[in-house]
Amino acid sequence: MPATDRNVLDGLASWRTANEWRVLRELCDFLSLRNVAGEPGHMRENCAWIRSALERRGARTELWRSAAEPEAPPAVFGELNVGAPWTVGVYAHYDGQPADESHWTVGPWTPAVFSDRIDRGGVRLALPKAGETLGDDCRVYARSASDDKTPVVALLAALDALRDAEAEPAVNLLVFIEGEEETTSPHLAEHIAAHRDAMAAADVWLFCDGPADTFGRRHVAFGVRGDVELELTVWGPGHELHSGHWGNFVMNPAMELARLIGSLKDAEGRVLIDGFYDDADAFSETELAAAHEADGLDDALRRQAGVGRSEGGNAEPYFSRMLRPSLNVRGLEAAGVGPRARNVIPDAARASLDIRTVRGSDPHRLVEALRDHARRMGFAVLDRAPTEAERDEHARLLTLVELDSYPAVRTDMNDPAARWALLAVERAAGEKLLRVPTLGSSMPMHAFAEGVGKPVVITPMANADNNQHAADENIRLGHFWAGVRMLATVLTSRGG
Amino acid sequence: MPATDRNVLDGLASWRTANEWRVLRELCDFLSLRNVAGEPGHMRENCAWIRSALERRGARTELWRSAAEPEAPPAVFGELNVGAPWTVGVYAHYDGQPADESHWTVGPWTPAVFSDRIDRGGVRLALPKAGETLGDDCRVYARSASDDKTPVVALLAALDALRDAEAEPAVNLLVFIEGEEETTSPHLAEHIAAHRDAMAAADVWLFCDGPADTFGRRHVAFGVRGDVELELTVWGPGHELHSGHWGNFVMNPAMELARLIGSLKDAEGRVLIDGFYDDADAFSETELAAAHEADGLDDALRRQAGVGRSEGGNAEPYFSRMLRPSLNVRGLEAAGVGPRARNVIPDAARASLDIRTVRGSDPHRLVEALRDHARRMGFAVLDRAPTEAERDEHARLLTLVELDSYPAVRTDMNDPAARWALLAVERAAGEKLLRVPTLGSSMPMHAFAEGVGKPVVITPMANADNNQHAADENIRLGHFWAGVRMLATVLTSRGG
Numbered sequence: 001m002p003a004t005d006r007n008v009l010d011g012l013a014s015w016r017t018a019n020e021w022r023v024l025r026e027l028c029d030f031l032s033l034r035n036v037a038g039e040p041g042h043m044r045e046n047c048a049w050i051r052s053a054l055e056r057r058g059a060r061t062e063l064w065r066s067a068a069e070p071e072a073p074p075a076v077f078g079e080l081n082v083g084a085p086w087t088v089g090v091y092a093h094y095d096g097q098p099a100d101e102s103h104w105t106v107g108p109w110t111p112a113v114f115s116d117r118i119d120r121g122g123v124r125l126a127l128p129k130a131g132e133t134l135g136d137d138c139r140v141y142a143r144s145a146s147d148d149k150t151p152v153v154a155l156l157a158a159l160d161a162l163r164d165a166e167a168e169p170a171v172n173l174l175v176f177i178e179g180e181e182e183t184t185s186p187h188l189a190e191h192i193a194a195h196r197d198a199m200a201a202a203d204v205w206l207f208c209d210g211p212a213d214t215f216g217r218r219h220v221a222f223g224v225r226g227d228v229e230l231e232l233t234v235w236g237p238g239h240e241l242h243s244g245h246w247g248n249f250v251m252n253p254a255m256e257l258a259r260l261i262g263s264l265k266d267a268e269g270r271v272l273i274d275g276f277y278d279d280a281d282a283f284s285e286t287e288l289a290a291a292h293e294a295d296g297l298d299d300a301l302r303r304q305a306g307v308g309r310s311e312g313g314n315a316e317p318y319f320s321r322m323l324r325p326s327l328n329v330r331g332l333e334a335a336g337v338g339p340r341a342r343n344v345i346p347d348a349a350r351a352s353l354d355i356r357t358v359r360g361s362d363p364h365r366l367v368e369a370l371r372d373h374a375r376r377m378g379f380a381v382l383d384r385a386p387t388e389a390e391r392d393e394h395a396r397l398l399t400l401v402e403l404d405s406y407p408a409v410r411t412d413m414n415d416p417a418a419r420w421a422l423l424a425v426e427r428a429a430g431e432k433l434l435r436v437p438t439l440g441s442s443m444p445m446h447a448f449a450e451g452v453g454k455p456v457v458i459t460p461m462a463n464a465d466n467n468q469h470a471a472d473e474n475i476r477l478g479h480f481w482a483g484v485r486m487l488a489t490v491l492t493s494r495g496g
Numbered sequence: 497m498p499a500t501d502r503n504v505l506d507g508l509a510s511w512r513t514a515n516e517w518r519v520l521r522e523l524c525d526f527l528s529l530r531n532v533a534g535e536p537g538h539m540r541e542n543c544a545w546i547r548s549a550l551e552r553r554g555a556r557t558e559l560w561r562s563a564a565e566p567e568a569p570p571a572v573f574g575e576l577n578v579g580a581p582w583t584v585g586v587y588a589h590y591d592g593q594p595a596d597e598s599h600w601t602v603g604p605w606t607p608a609v610f611s612d613r614i615d616r617g618g619v620r621l622a623l624p625k626a627g628e629t630l631g632d633d634c635r636v637y638a639r640s641a642s643d644d645k646t647p648v649v650a651l652l653a654a655l656d657a658l659r660d661a662e663a664e665p666a667v668n669l670l671v672f673i674e675g676e677e678e679t680t681s682p683h684l685a686e687h688i689a690a691h692r693d694a695m696a697a698a699d700v701w702l703f704c705d706g707p708a709d710t711f712g713r714r715h716v717a718f719g720v721r722g723d724v725e726l727e728l729t730v731w732g733p734g735h736e737l738h739s740g741h742w743g744n745f746v747m748n749p750a751m752e753l754a755r756l757i758g759s760l761k762d763a764e765g766r767v768l769i770d771g772f773y774d775d776a777d778a779f780s781e782t783e784l785a786a787a788h789e790a791d792g793l794d795d796a797l798r799r800q801a802g803v804g805r806s807e808g809g810n811a812e813p814y815f816s817r818m819l820r821p822s823l824n825v826r827g828l829e830a831a832g833v834g835p836r837a838r839n840v841i842p843d844a845a846r847a848s849l850d851i852r853t854v855r856g857s858d859p860h861r862l863v864e865a866l867r868d869h870a871r872r873m874g875f876a877v878l879d880r881a882p883t884e885a886e887r888d889e890h891a892r893l894l895t896l897v898e899l900d901s902y903p904a905v906r907t908d909m910n911d912p913a914a915r916w917a918l919l920a921v922e923r924a925a926g927e928k929l930l931r932v933p934t935l936g937s938s939m940p941m942h943a944f945a946e947g948v949g950k951p952v953v954i955t956p957m958a959n960a961d962n963n964q965h966a967a968d969e970n971i972r973l974g975h976f977w978a979g980v981r982m983l984a985t986v987l988t989s990r991g992g
Contacts, residue, residue: 214741225740227740227839229837229839231833231834231837236803237801237802237803238801238802238803239802241801242937243822243824243826243850243852244721244723244852244935244936244937244938245710245935245936245937246801246936247822247823247824247850247852247936248765248807248817248818248820248822248852248936249797249801249806249807249814249817249818249936250801250803250806250807251765251803251805251806251807252807252824252825254757254825254826254827254828254847255757255758255760255761255824255825257754257828258753258754258756258757258758258825258828258847259757259758259761259763260754260758261750261751261754261755261758262751262754262755262756262757262758262759263758264751265751265755267755267873267874269744269747301745305733305734305737305742305745305746306733306734306735306887307732307733307734307746307747307887308887308888308889308890308891309747309891310745310746310747311744311745311746311747311748318745321744321745322744322745324744326739326743326744327743328739328743328748328751328839328841329748329750329751329754329830329842329845330739330750330831330832330833330837330838330839330840330842331750331830331831331832331833331836331837331838331842332750332753332754332828332829332830332831332833332845333828333829333830333832333833333834334825334827334828334829335826335827335828335848336826336827336829336848337727337826337827337828337829337846337847337848338727338829338846338848340827341725341727341826341827341848342826342827343723343725343824343826343850344826345824346825346826346827349825349828350833350834351750351754351833352831352832352833352834352837354739354743354839356739356740356743356744377763378763391802391803391804392804393804394804395804395805439740439741440740440741440742440743440744440745441738441740441741442740
């Protein structure tokens with residue numbers, strides 16, 4: 001560990017005491033800027049704020065606008081080149097989810113400090129005065145407090161802590177803060193294509209987004225699954241029919257949908273679509289070992305889910321399951337059940353599916369494999385509603401619509417730069433973190449990872465109970481400062 | 497054909513001309529009495545009206561009240577004993593469905609005559625004056641015009657026509673007019689048990705209810721299927737879970753429900769529940785022949801249903817399919833589809849099923865067979881929501897609730913009394929009618945048929961487009977008078 005690293009990290013606790021009043025003012029200042037995704041008008045102030053803050057720390061910044069849609073919220077790019085052999089990129093986003101103000105205790109853009117979680121009796125506190133510090137359990141409540149403005153301010157604080165310790169960063173820093181994450185990053189691929197060289201200058205990118213302790217302890221993740229969303233409609237008679245008059249004469253689309261969906265998985269949860277697992281990348285020894293290290297989590301996860309038994313039994317640990325694609329029924333609908341049930345043959349039956357892909361899986365190929373499966377069961381498969389002639393012609397008629405889909409991202413855990421980032425982050429935490437080969441959930445990181453072509457490591461900061469996307473979103477101060485420490489450690493770790 | 501029969505039937509057209517003004521006044525008078533099922537207060541007037549009308553024609557009447565619930569709408573029993581060797585019973589009901597007056601052109605209890613179907617340009621007419629007659633396409637609009645007060649007034653008219661032709665009935669007449677049909681006849685079994693001998697005095701009962709020309713031509717039916725209604729819930733995690741975080745770790749109840757439901761039928765529509773068809777009575781030669789005589793109907797029925805192909809192919813005719821029990825998915829529900837879809841593993845998935853049973857099928861045995869089927873698929877089967885301990889213990893948990901169920905009724909088409917009724921009804925129509933071994937639909941006739949122990953033949957009168965149970969319910973005059981002719985023919989046909 002280089003001297004600068006020790007200086008900064010050893011001194012960070014006292015630096016917090018001396019500077020928390022200032023850091024929290026900067027955080028609250030940023031959080032007071034309205035930032036609703038899809039409202040480009042308010043985004044200018046957020047970008048100006050970020051650029052000014054970075055430039056005050058000596059970074060050079062650029063505003064990247066979409067050429068295709070110049071009014072769309074731009075991305076802020078920043079660069080702090082210290083001539084080091086190693087460059088680290090930090091990703092975050094400044095846009096936030098819409099907020100229904102009536103559900104907030106204070107207000108989405110009126111940042112407020114509380115002594116603890118509001119629903120656990122936290123009381124509102126004033127911002128600390130110079131030299132005062134608040135406890136780790138205090139929280140700042142505001143839209144984007146956790147998702148995803150904290151990493152920006154934590155980075156600024158880390159840079160300030162280095163400066164005050166008279167420590168030069170040991171790495172060059174790139175910053176990419178986008179403003180369209182909550183609207184599925186429609187211009188991300190365009191930004192990266194237009195600035196590929198600038199972005200690829202980083203040896204590794206840290207994705208600072210999401211909760212850090214979802215699994216009961218802090219984790220670092222190397223991937224996310226991809227996502228395919230599908231809507232299926234099996235068409236029945238031209239209109240709902242009386243089930244007595246017509247039962248045994250007219251095929252029931254809800255039954256045929258059940259036969260189709262029910263044929264997709266076996267009793268152990270294995271997907272039966274031909275070739276479903278074929279193009280999924282194999283797991284490395286490192287990944288499998290990491291998955292098994294978290295073995296002890298499974299009982300807690302089952303309790304959290306409210307189930308006594310995992311799909312296919314309890315033998316396989318959670319994280320190795322996430323290395324396989326999954327097929328999920330998001331919803332079923334046909335006529336009515338319970339008090340709304342009537343004696344009818346429904347006119348149609350609908351299912352919504354999602355497939356979580358893993359690295360290697362081609363979403364479109366999986367959808368085609370599902371189409372083939374349906375065809376083998378006797379369905380004519382369309383991507384739109386059928387015509388009258390098609391209804392007459394085909395006994396079984398399925399409309400299968402592929403909604404948004406994007407592939408998975410998974411960084412090789414043995415990649416040297418990824419490993420460097422992991423070790424820096426663990427050093428900051430002072431312990432071995434939960435090493436997650438891939439999260440089960442999905443983020444549209446593919447455009448980023450594929451476009452930049454450098455390893456991406458997900459290094460989240462927020463507390464899991466941050467009320468992400470909901471009212472009373474918050475960041476816990478203990479988590480905020482752990483984030484500062486993580487970034488300060490990264491900035492002071494030599495690499496290359 | 498006896499002389500009285502010819503006299504009455506030959507003169508019926510001129511009798512209509514002379515008497516339609518009076519008959520329609522009597523019909524409208526009866527229809528003006530409010531008769532909402534489940535409102536006992538208004539039922540007294542309906543009963544008094546029926547008794548008075550029957551007694552004026554020389555019948556002896558009784559009011560049968562439920563001992564268990566004396567305030568429930570009573571049944572009217574009537575008897576006109578002419579000392580004939582043969583006795584015919586006529587069943588109808590005087591109660592009607594509730595009516596939202598705002599949807600009616602005139603009003604549910606303000607009977608109004610129109611020149612044709614209102615939605616085909618029919619205009620309102622005054623009641624005919626003495627000696628005037630209206631065309632067959634005219635209709636009387638009112639609640640219960642078709643379902644099921646017409647048979648009562650048609651019977652009165654038939655008795656009057658006999659009287660005016662100075663023709664003594666050739667058979668003794670029993671009348672049973674209940675007031676609880678629309679609320680599933682909760683006291684029917686009690687009435688019959690209390691008066692079994694009186695009811696069993698009939699050699700055959702004519703069920704005068706329902707539409708006469710559902711199949712495009714008039715029919716006589718010898719049975720109805722029974723009905724079992726079931727609600728199934730497959731229990732998933734304790735609450736909806738994120739499908740990314742949990743997919744492959746937590747079993748999806750919508751998938752398990754689809755696997756269960758999808759396993760119940762094969763691609764040809766055959767039910768795969770062990771023993772499902774075992775106790776269904778075999779078809780007789782007569783039944784099968786009758787089913788095949790209606791062969792030509794199938795294309796029209798498919799057009800009506802809006803399907804190009806019947807379940808399992810087009811080879812088997814409609815009516816022989818109705819001789820088998822059917823299994824139907826009334827509805828499916830789990831989380832949301834389409835715009836309401838979210839990336840979740842649902843916390844539960846629900847299906848509503850109905851089984852149409854045939855003669856011989858024991859509803860409870862079929863439900864038990866379904867339970868066994870689910871158990872063989874690994875489900876623990878409950879008849880209520882599970883406890884927390886049960887959720888922990890069982891990987892697959894199904895709640896199966898049997899709602900109302902009742903068995904089928906099917907009269908032997910070769911029974912002499914049933915055959916006598918069929919031939920009388922066909923003679924009235926002047927043609928061979930569609931002979932339906934069993935309707936596909938269900939009526940709770942079992943308590944009646946089983947309790948009375950005499951053959952039951954379903955001899956409906958109403959036009960199929962009568963708006964049964966809906967606003968602007970109506971009876972077409974051509975159908976009304978065909979009903980009068982049918983009952984007059986029955987009353988003048990010697991038997992025994």
